[in-house]
Amino acid sequence: LNLNGATKARIxxxxxxxxxxxxxxxxxMTSAGSGNQGLGVxxxxxxIAEENNIEKEKLIRAIFFAHIINKYVKLFTxxxxxxxxxxxxAGVGASAGISWMLxxxxxxxxxxxxxxxxxxxxxxxxxxxxxxALKLSTSAEEAVISAYLANKNIMPEPNIGIxxxxxxxxxxxxxxxxxxxLPSMDSAIIDIID
Numbered sequence: 522l523n524l525n526g527a528t529k530a531r532i533x534x535x536x537x538x539x540x541x542x543x544x545x546x547x548x549x550m551t552s553a554g555s556g557n558q559g560l561g562v563x564x565x566x567x568x569i570a571e572e573n574n575i576e577k578e579k580l581i582r583a584i585f586f587a588h589i590i591n592k593y594v595k596l597f598t599x600x601x602x603x604x605x606x607x608x609x610x611a612g613v614g615a616s617a618g619i620s621w622m623l624x625x626x627x628x629x630x631x632x633x634x635x636x637x638x639x640x641x642x643x644x645x646x647x648x649x650x651x652x653x654a655l656k657l658s659t660s661a662e663e664a665v666i667s668a669y670l671a672n673k674n675i676m677p678e679p680n681i682g683i684x685x686x687x688x689x690x691x692x693x694x695x696x697x698x699x700x701x702x703l704p705s706m707d708s709a710i711i712d713i714i715d
Contacts (some may be wrong), residue, residue, distance in 0.1 A: 561611030597696030
């Protein structure tokens with residue numbers, strides 16, 4: 522089986538999240554206070570670093586950078602949101618870390634983040650459970666693809682859908698979407714889960 526980096530990131534992230542959400546005890550690195558976000562930030566970057574023979578120092582910096590981006594997105598979406606923090610914020614962080622690690626410039630790193638947000642915005646959080654592994658796996662694979670696309674200068678044009686004039690504006694747009702939709706979305710999800 523010849524797995525490319527995106528597929529390998531997807532499989533490893535799904536396995537780790539499924540193990541964790543299934544109740545197994547295993548050490549992980551959290552991000553923004555979430556174990557699953559830690560998996561979503563760290564594992565895709567580690568897979569791509571291994572695939573590209575990236576030195577340890579650069580890997581560590583990429584992971585650090587990705588944690589910062591994840592936390593930054595969470596500042597706008599909120600600690601609890603109807604949007605999946607693992608799939609959205611962690612995926613954006615991972616895509617930024619991968620883009621930077623592979624030599625992306627500021628425009629390409631921003632493009633990687635915009636690729637993720639244009640793609641996965643709207644992924645709904647319906648509670649912490651085993652199927653979080655599915656969302657995390659989608660996010661991990663898309664983080665890799667988004668970074669590779671952006672580093673080839675393939676990214677959304679400004680002001681297309683949720684994408685703003687800058688990555689900061691796109692993230693603010695996501696935050697506004699979370700605030701506007703939160704009250705009705707939360708009650709609808711709770712009704713469905715109960």
